[in-house]
Amino acid sequence: MRVIKFGGSSLANGQRFNTVCDIIEAKSQQAPVAIVVSAPQGVTNHLLAMTEYLHSDSIEQQLEQYQHLVNGIFDQLDNLPRPFNRHHAEQAFASQSQKLKRWLNGAAMLDYCPDHIRAQIICTGERLSVAILEALLNTDQQTIAVFEPELFLRTNESSLDAVADLVLARQLFSEHYSERHRISVMPGFIGVSPSGKTTTLGRNGSDYSAAVLSVCVNAQCCEIWTDVDGVYNADPRLIKDASLLEHLSYQEAMELSYFGAKVLHPKTIGPIAQHHIPCLIKNTLNLAAKGTLISDTSQVTKQVKAISNLDELTMINVSGPGMKGMVGMASRIFACMSNENISLVLISQSSSEYCISFCVYSRDAYRAQQSLQTEFELELLNQLLDPIDMQSNLSIVSLVGDGMHHQRGVAGKLFSSLAQARVNVIAIAQDSSERSISVVIEQRKSTDALKVCHQNFFSKRHTIDVFIVGCGVVGSALLTQIGRQQASLKKQGIDLKVYGIANSKGVVFNRDGICTSEWQTEFSQAVDLKKEFSPLSVSVVKDFVREQHLINPVLVDCTSDSALSRQYVDYLDEGFHVITPNKKANTDSWQYYRQLRDAARKTNRLFLYETNVGAGLPVIDTLQKLFQAGDKLVQFEGVLSGSLSYIFGQLDQGVKFSKATQIAKQNGFTEPDPRDDLSGMDVARKLLIMAREAGMALELEHIKVAPILPDNFDTSGSVDDFMQRLSEVDDYFVDKASSAQQQGKRLRYVGKIVNGECQVSIEAVTSDHPLYAIKDGENALSILSHYYQPIPLVLRGYGAGADVTAAGVFSDILRTQAWKQDI
Structure with a gap:
C-alpha cells in the first residue's frame, strides 16, 4: 500500500480536486492507496480566525463567509466533466457547520475558546476535504473507505500540537482496519488524546498524519504532494537559481525541516525514518517533475547538500x-x-x-x-x-x-x-x-x-552588481562594452548586471538589471516620467541594494566630479567596491588618500583606479605589486597624457599646434575643454598618484608644473574663443620644435620623479630616450627601481580615448569577483 498526502494548495479549487482524483485513480491501479488530505487552501486560516473573533454578532457573518467559500468549490466541481455527488458533500458540510456553530456560540458565551474546542473547530476543514473526495470518487464501480483517526491515532494531551503514540496507533489500527480497500481516505491533522478529546498535530500537521498512517499500514512509500517540485537546496522564493534535490537521507531531511525548509513538517521524518519507509515529495501542479526521494540511502558526493x-x-x-x-x-x-x-x-x-x-x-x-x-x-x-x-x-x-x-x-x-x-x-x-x-x-x-x-x-557563478555614475563618453563606452560581453561573461560563470545609472539629474534603478543595449531609452523614459528617478546619494543606492539583497555592489564613477569623489569612503563603509577613472579622490589631501585605503581595508572592499594613470595600461597594479615585493622607486619619467602625446607627436610631423589640438579634440583625446589638458594639471595629478603609490606623502601643490602655453597667452573665455586664439602660439611651438629637431631631439611633455621631487614640463628628448618615439596618443612610463636598473621597466600603450579608458574600468570591475577556492 502507498500512503499519499495532498496539501491544501493541491485542494485549492475544483480543478485541483479533479487533478487529485486523476492522480488517486492512476496510483490505485498500481497498488492500494491510502489518501491523507489537508483542508482546502485558506480554510484552516478562516476557521482559526473564527476562534479569535468570538463576538456573537460576527459569528453568523463568518459562517456565511465560510459557506460562500465552500459553495464556490462545489460550484466549480459541478462544472467539471467528472461526476460530483453534490448532495453528499452538502449533507456532510451541513452536519459539520451545525457543530461548528454550536462550538463557536459556546466559546462566545465564555468569551474564550478552550484549546480542545479550538482543535475541534480548526480540523473541520480536513473533514470537508474527505467529504468532497467521497462525492467525487464513490461510484457504482468503486466505494472508497474512510479511516477515522479518532479510532486509532492516539496522541498526548496537547490539544494543538500533539505527538502521536506510534506503538499504540499501530495496534489500534490493526484492530479496527484489517480489511484493505483499493482507495481509502483519512483526514489529516487530527488525533485523539488518552482522555478522548480531539487533538491536532500542529499547523501543517497532515504530513505528520501521513507518516503515522504509513507506519500503521506498513506502507511501501509515503508520498507528499504539494505545490513545489520537491525539496530545493535553498528556499527558491529567496534564491532564484536554487536547484532541486533528487535525493535526501532521513537525517538530512530532518535537519532541513527543523531549520526552516517549508516543504516538510518537522515531525514527519521521525516515524518514516524509524520504520525505513521511503518518502517522495511530488508536485500536483507539475506531474512530470521527478520530485525528491527521502530514504535510507545516503549520497555523499556533495559535502553540503x-x-x-x-x-x-x-x-x-x-x-x-x-x-x-x-x-x-x-x-x-x-x-x-x-x-x-x-x-x-x-x-x-x-x-x-x-x-x-x-x-x-x-x-x-x-x-x-x-x-x-x-x-x-x-x-x-x-x-x-x-x-x-x-x-x-x-x-x-x-x-x-x-x-x-x-x-x-x-x-x-x-x-x-x-x-x-x-x-x-x-x-x-x-x-x-x-x-x-x-x-x-x-x-x-x-x-x-x-x-x-x-x-x-552550489554555484560556479560570480555576481557583480554594478551602479554606473556618469554616462558621458567613458560611461557610454563602458555600457556598450558590458553589453557586448554579456554572453561571454555568462559562459565564464560571471553574472554582471547594471542595476543603476546616474548622471547630474539623478539615478535610475532596475531591480532586474538595466538592458545595456537599451539603457539610453530606459534612462530617458525614467527622466520624462520621473519613475524610480531620484537624486544620487549614498543612502538612495544603499537602500536599493538592501531591498534587492545584492551581495557584491560596485560603484563605478565615470565623472570628474569632486563632490562624488569625497563620498567614496561612505560607499566603501556601506559595502560597495569603488572603481573610478576620476583622479580627484587620489589627488585630494594626503589625509583623505590614506582614509580611502583604511576604509577599503576595514570593510574588505576594493578601491580600484587603474585608469587614473595610463588609461588602459596596467600601471597602478604593476607598481603596487612591485612595491609589495619590496622594490623601491629610484626615478620615474613618463608621458602621462594621451592627448598631449598626440599633440606633440603631430608637432614632429610639422603640424601647427592649434591644428593638432583641434584634431585631438575632435578625436575625443582631450577633455571637452582642452585647457584642462594644456594646463598640465592632468599630468600633475597623475604624477602625484604615481608618487603616492611609491609612498611619498605629497600634496598637489608640491608638484612643480611648467605650463605648456606661454605665460603671456590669454586662456580666458569660452572654449570656442580659446580655440580661435590658439593659433597665436603656433609660431612659438614651431620655434621650439625646430630648435629641438636641429639637435636631433623631440618635444615631449614629461612628468618626472627624481630624488623625491616631482615636476612636469616640456622636455626635448634624444633618440635613445624611452620617450622619444611616443606619439599618436600613446603613454609611456619609464620606471627605474632597485629591481629594474640600470635598464628601466618601460610600459607603453595607448593612453587616450573613451574605449581604452572604458576597457580599463571594465577590467577593474571584473576584479571585484569574490575569490573562492573549491575545497
Whole structure:
C-alpha cells in the first residue's frame, strides 16, 4: 500500500480536486492507496480566525463567509466533466457547520475558546476535504473507505500540537482496519488524546498524519504532494537559481525541516525514518517533475547538500559570575523552558561557563524571560547573574549534508561567505554528527547570507552588481562594452548586471538589471516620467541594494566630479567596491588618500583606479605589486597624457599646434575643454598618484608644473574663443620644435620623479630616450627601481580615448569577483 498526502494548495479549487482524483485513480491501479488530505487552501486560516473573533454578532457573518467559500468549490466541481455527488458533500458540510456553530456560540458565551474546542473547530476543514473526495470518487464501480483517526491515532494531551503514540496507533489500527480497500481516505491533522478529546498535530500537521498512517499500514512509500517540485537546496522564493534535490537521507531531511525548509513538517521524518519507509515529495501542479526521494540511502558526493534559514527567533543569554562551576545551572534553565512548554531551537555555551545562550521562537521570548527571572530571582538580586538579556529579530542559517562529516574547510568556507556578505555571526552550533552547522545572525541579513552561501557552495557563478555614475563618453563606452560581453561573461560563470545609472539629474534603478543595449531609452523614459528617478546619494543606492539583497555592489564613477569623489569612503563603509577613472579622490589631501585605503581595508572592499594613470595600461597594479615585493622607486619619467602625446607627436610631423589640438579634440583625446589638458594639471595629478603609490606623502601643490602655453597667452573665455586664439602660439611651438629637431631631439611633455621631487614640463628628448618615439596618443612610463636598473621597466600603450579608458574600468570591475577556492 502507498500512503499519499495532498496539501491544501493541491485542494485549492475544483480543478485541483479533479487533478487529485486523476492522480488517486492512476496510483490505485498500481497498488492500494491510502489518501491523507489537508483542508482546502485558506480554510484552516478562516476557521482559526473564527476562534479569535468570538463576538456573537460576527459569528453568523463568518459562517456565511465560510459557506460562500465552500459553495464556490462545489460550484466549480459541478462544472467539471467528472461526476460530483453534490448532495453528499452538502449533507456532510451541513452536519459539520451545525457543530461548528454550536462550538463557536459556546466559546462566545465564555468569551474564550478552550484549546480542545479550538482543535475541534480548526480540523473541520480536513473533514470537508474527505467529504468532497467521497462525492467525487464513490461510484457504482468503486466505494472508497474512510479511516477515522479518532479510532486509532492516539496522541498526548496537547490539544494543538500533539505527538502521536506510534506503538499504540499501530495496534489500534490493526484492530479496527484489517480489511484493505483499493482507495481509502483519512483526514489529516487530527488525533485523539488518552482522555478522548480531539487533538491536532500542529499547523501543517497532515504530513505528520501521513507518516503515522504509513507506519500503521506498513506502507511501501509515503508520498507528499504539494505545490513545489520537491525539496530545493535553498528556499527558491529567496534564491532564484536554487536547484532541486533528487535525493535526501532521513537525517538530512530532518535537519532541513527543523531549520526552516517549508516543504516538510518537522515531525514527519521521525516515524518514516524509524520504520525505513521511503518518502517522495511530488508536485500536483507539475506531474512530470521527478520530485525528491527521502530514504535510507545516503549520497555523499556533495559535502553540503542544502542551506536553510529559520526566522523570527530571539536569543536569550543567561550569564554572570555565578555561572562558573555552579552545578545544576543548565538543568534549572532548561527546566524553566520545559515547564513553559517552550521549544529550544539552538543552544550554545561559552567554554568559560560564563554564559549559556539559546534561541526560542520570538512569540515565546517574553514568557521565557519572565520564567527565568522568577527561577533565578535570588541570584539576580545578589548580582551572581547579569540581567536576563534578550536579542530579537534573529535568524538561524544552517548548512546541511551527510557529506560534511569529517570534511575539512566547510566551516571556514561558511564563515568566509558570511564575511563576504558583511554578516556578523552572533552564535554558532554544530552537533557531533557534523551533519549540520548553524549560525545565528540578524534576520535582516538572512537573505544576504543565503545568497552568498548558495553562490559559494552550489554555484560556479560570480555576481557583480554594478551602479554606473556618469554616462558621458567613458560611461557610454563602458555600457556598450558590458553589453557586448554579456554572453561571454555568462559562459565564464560571471553574472554582471547594471542595476543603476546616474548622471547630474539623478539615478535610475532596475531591480532586474538595466538592458545595456537599451539603457539610453530606459534612462530617458525614467527622466520624462520621473519613475524610480531620484537624486544620487549614498543612502538612495544603499537602500536599493538592501531591498534587492545584492551581495557584491560596485560603484563605478565615470565623472570628474569632486563632490562624488569625497563620498567614496561612505560607499566603501556601506559595502560597495569603488572603481573610478576620476583622479580627484587620489589627488585630494594626503589625509583623505590614506582614509580611502583604511576604509577599503576595514570593510574588505576594493578601491580600484587603474585608469587614473595610463588609461588602459596596467600601471597602478604593476607598481603596487612591485612595491609589495619590496622594490623601491629610484626615478620615474613618463608621458602621462594621451592627448598631449598626440599633440606633440603631430608637432614632429610639422603640424601647427592649434591644428593638432583641434584634431585631438575632435578625436575625443582631450577633455571637452582642452585647457584642462594644456594646463598640465592632468599630468600633475597623475604624477602625484604615481608618487603616492611609491609612498611619498605629497600634496598637489608640491608638484612643480611648467605650463605648456606661454605665460603671456590669454586662456580666458569660452572654449570656442580659446580655440580661435590658439593659433597665436603656433609660431612659438614651431620655434621650439625646430630648435629641438636641429639637435636631433623631440618635444615631449614629461612628468618626472627624481630624488623625491616631482615636476612636469616640456622636455626635448634624444633618440635613445624611452620617450622619444611616443606619439599618436600613446603613454609611456619609464620606471627605474632597485629591481629594474640600470635598464628601466618601460610600459607603453595607448593612453587616450573613451574605449581604452572604458576597457580599463571594465577590467577593474571584473576584479571585484569574490575569490573562492573549491575545497
